[in-house]
Amino acid sequence: MLRKIKNNVDWVGKIDWELKEFHGADYSVTKGSSQNAYLIREEKTILVDTVWAPHAEEFITNLKKEIDLKDIDAIIINHGEIDHSGALPLLMEEIPETPIYCTANAVKSLTGHYHHPEWNYQVVKTGDTLDVGNGKQLIFVEMRMLHWPDSMACYLTGDNILFSNDAFGQHFAVEELFNDKADACDLWKQAMKYYANILNPFSPLVKKKIDEVVSLNLPIDIIATSHGVIWRDNPLQIVQKYAEWAQDYQEDQVTVLYDSMWNSTQMMANEIAAQIGRLSPDTRVKVFNIAKTDKNDLMTEVFRSKAIAVGSPTVGNSILSSVAGVLHFASELKFKGKKAAVFGSYGWSGEGNKELREILTKAGFDVVAPEMRINWKPKAEDLTGAEDIAKALLAQ
Numbered sequence: 001m002l003r004k005i006k007n008n009v010d011w012v013g014k015i016d017w018e019l020k021e022f023h024g025a026d027y028s029v030t031k032g033s034s035q036n037a038y039l040i041r042e043e044k045t046i047l048v049d050t051v052w053a054p055h056a057e058e059f060i061t062n063l064k065k066e067i068d069l070k071d072i073d074a075i076i077i078n079h080g081e082i083d084h085s086g087a088l089p090l091l092m093e094e095i096p097e098t099p100i101y102c103t104a105n106a107v108k109s110l111t112g113h114y115h116h117p118e119w120n121y122q123v124v125k126t127g128d129t130l131d132v133g134n135g136k137q138l139i140f141v142e143m144r145m146l147h148w149p150d151s152m153a154c155y156l157t158g159d160n161i162l163f164s165n166d167a168f169g170q171h172f173a174v175e176e177l178f179n180d181k182a183d184a185c186d187l188w189k190q191a192m193k194y195y196a197n198i199l200n201p202f203s204p205l206v207k208k209k210i211d212e213v214v215s216l217n218l219p220i221d222i223i224a225t226s227h228g229v230i231w232r233d234n235p236l237q238i239v240q241k242y243a244e245w246a247q248d249y250q251e252d253q254v255t256v257l258y259d260s261m262w263n264s265t266q267m268m269a270n271e272i273a274a275q276i277g278r279l280s281p282d283t284r285v286k287v288f289n290i291a292k293t294d295k296n297d298l299m300t301e302v303f304r305s306k307a308i309a310v311g312s313p314t315v316g317n318s319i320l321s322s323v324a325g326v327l328h329f330a331s332e333l334k335f336k337g338k339k340a341a342v343f344g345s346y347g348w349s350g351e352g353n354k355e356l357r358e359i360l361t362k363a364g365f366d367v368v369a370p371e372m373r374i375n376w377k378p379k380a381e382d383l384t385g386a387e388d389i390a391k392a393l394l395a396q
């Protein structure tokens, strides 16, 4: 169904209330999501992005209710990932000559996915424009590595709409589309989760790109993302938030992450949390069993933290696979400026702490010296090391 965004710009995307995972099963979706595509109808008719392949038929059926597909003068593909380009093959069967405006890298990703090198690609780069008629233009801005090498945004003059694609988005279904209509608590939670789990590795580029876009001095009335809300109420609030999140973001929070076989490592986790709470009552302390918590939520908590403590018992001369998996994910997200401590119980060989220390150091954490490494089940006097860990994590 078509929804008006502003003047001759309409939303033609898909709200998916049932989506539960994204990027395979790498990203949990708890509040639905959307793939936002847009139709600009000035003297020229321009389609900005499409939807994910499972919704392609529905997308094209809905488009046909509004326009003759042959009236589409150009398709803008801001990013080749399947959730935005998935309806292209079906669309191009109907209008095979239609020019597709995209970056040089998007030609590679689209050809790689769909194997149609003959499509009428029109490669654009930052500053290139496309006249849409009635005195309006689309200006293209490459968004390299935000979050793929092929990513791009475009800006519609006159209406002052930035079509930002993945940037500033959230996996969040909002029937009313706009940020001022969304549940603000859910919106900011989902926006942070999206940034922490998808964009954080590219934070140095986010800051540079925001500076570059600001220097273009383009008035922005609307940021039309490709997932979640369209920002029309103070749209720059999400840009300001990204600028904040991109600078090694942290709050006064310490997060304790562990998995445990027979509760010994769990006892250490709880004691470390208690000592942090005792020494610094204003600090928010959170404790998570890694094996029982959504990994994307864990990464969001790490993103918010100034320090973490990670515990695993020694098993198989190493650490539990649940802990190893989550730390591998954390290393991909390239967190910076955060302290970490390690702890764990062991029965026989006890290599777990060493392994945790190595993995966390390689992942970019500043691993503090104090640790808890306890043979079998801790007695009360064994847990005194938690205070040293707490002090080291809280030290400025």
Ligand code: FEO
Binding pocket: 079, 081, 082, 083, 084, 147, 148, 166, 226, 227
């Ligand atoms: Fe929403 Fe990078 O795809």
